[in-house]
Amino acid sequence: MRKLFIIPMLLIITACQKKPDAPVVLTEEEKSFSFSAAGKLTPAKSGRGRLGDNYIYAPDIRFPIESGPAYLNSQVYGIGGYLGPKGSLCDEKNYQYPWHDNYCEKRRWGMPLCDGGKGHQGVDIRTSTCEKKKYYAVAVEDGTITYIGRYTVKLRGESGRTYRYLHLDSPSVLVKRGAKVRRGDRLGLVSNNMGSTKTSIHLHFDIKQTIKIDGKSTKVYVPPYTSLVDAYKRLLHGNP
């Protein structure tokens, strides 16, 4: 009986083992890229993330900024941030690896998947340099632009997921409501637009999808970090 179980398992493991391909050559940027674990928020006082949730909710999406490097870290708790150490938002330490997840970072609003039911519904990403209106946000998958607000562009992907891009420079937005876009199409330039409210130069990116739970369903913002790490590695490797 035990053999009957072990033999198929060994076959599965053997099949899963990657056969040697041509040697993978890493670019310098790939070599330097590093990231902290999904759900590990920095600093610790910034909240509790979903440690251990390494599930990739949006597999194979393109990275939402056209080119690297990009730096995923907290705007609120980073240098110059509202609750961060004093200094310039453009401090070079804000523009360094490793990435730090900031999904579920402390916020006032409800977030069902975060500890305590509240938290940041997406992640904040800084562009290569601290310059607004220079770097394009792009479509992460084929889909339709369903909504353009004061500082929001919403893409509904063919997967049914909804992706939100916040803080783009409004005059630079290249798409219209109802436009069909392809993965990688330019949407607009990353900026610090939040209406009359000041924010730092960054892209707030979030993913909303419907989860069916024993026949019922709910639409929630899901953790984007692991999907973005995966997408960013492909971007750096030249295969976005």
Place this chain on the structure above:
Amino acid sequence: MRLLLIIPFIFSLLHADSGILDIKWPKANAKHLKPSIPYPKVLTEGIKDVKLPVYIPNSYAYDKNMVVVADNNFYTISFLFKGATIMISGDKTFQESVSNNPKFKAMLKATPPVTFEQEEGIMTAEFNRHGVNYSMAIECDNPNIDERCKETKLIKELYNRLIMVGGRP
């Protein structure tokens, strides 16, 4: 060996098996489908292929400047006003499923029938009707000053004035 059994189990908690939700079609709002004054063409044409109940706030049902983006499985309708944008959307697809998972069950149980939140300066409402998930949002030029985005009064009013204007099985 135990580990080999545990690993597939962990990853089987969520399944990326997308599909269409079951809709329990309503009867109560059927009268709204045939209004005494016809809805504007932008609305009737825009939602003609939508296969889920289409709700919008009644006060905006005749707004000819609305923008409708829709297909069989979803709709998004937005209204532009001075200093603010209002949006409502419905979607009958799902992207993940999970069964017999206590954490997700508890999350669903803890979710109120409708939530009103201000997030990122945007006032939102989320709710499920007939098995479909709907979202509303009010986004302002001046989110920290404009009461439409600071207070829940307007979004609650809009939510309470939703009428079904179309959609078909």
